[in-house]
């Protein structure tokens with residue numbers, strides 16, 4: 001199977017997982033990226049069975065609206081029933097690295113508001129230790145050099161993601177060569193650097209369930 005077929009299969013599994021739980025006044029949080037895009041296209045089948053969505057990026061909001069799915073501002077809703085999003089890496093504790101699509105800050109905000117976080121990913125994202133994928137960090141533009149120097153002190157090699165401005169008007173530093181053995185500690189340490197908006201480690205709020213697309217079918221994991 002191709003990676004896209006695995007992504008499509010995991011998106012289908014997420015639809016099957018959330019469909020029986022949806023409430024007429026429920027809000028679905030929607031992530032960003034190619035796996036989330038498959039999910040958005042399938043979510044259109046469930047239109048009318050939930051109230052609407054909150055999107056984690058302008059790109060996902062546009063795709064949802066193109067399907068006629070209502071998109072609300074997060075401040076206009078009381079909470080999010082379930083959030084479905086992809087990841088760049090996932091470990092057995094369902095701690096994640098996210099932000100390959102530069103949407104990490106809004107993704108983390110939506111995850112923090114959600115009763116349940118369903119991660120959808122193909123098997124290439126499953127790792128014993130986070131950190132093989134360069135860790136995205138969203139930074140206030142004027143603090144770029146300051147933050148880069150502080151990240152070097154933590155042992156990482158930050159690389160400016162050229163030509164990318166986030167939906168919040170900020171820049172991204174991708175941090176190479178960090179083995180993330182203590183995700184919660186590093187998540188906090190990076191967020192503590194002045195000028196960092198947030199980083200792509202999702203450990204303080206990990207996923208609740210991971211639907212992993214593999215060559216032998218979609219496997220379901222809960223945090224171990």
Ligand SMILES: O=C(CO)[C@H](O)[C@H](O)COP(=O)(O)O
Nearest residue numbers: 033034035086099100101103
């Ligand atoms: O965090 C993300 C965007 O900021 C995505 O979830 C992550 O990059 C995975 O993307 P894809 O589904 O295209 O592999």
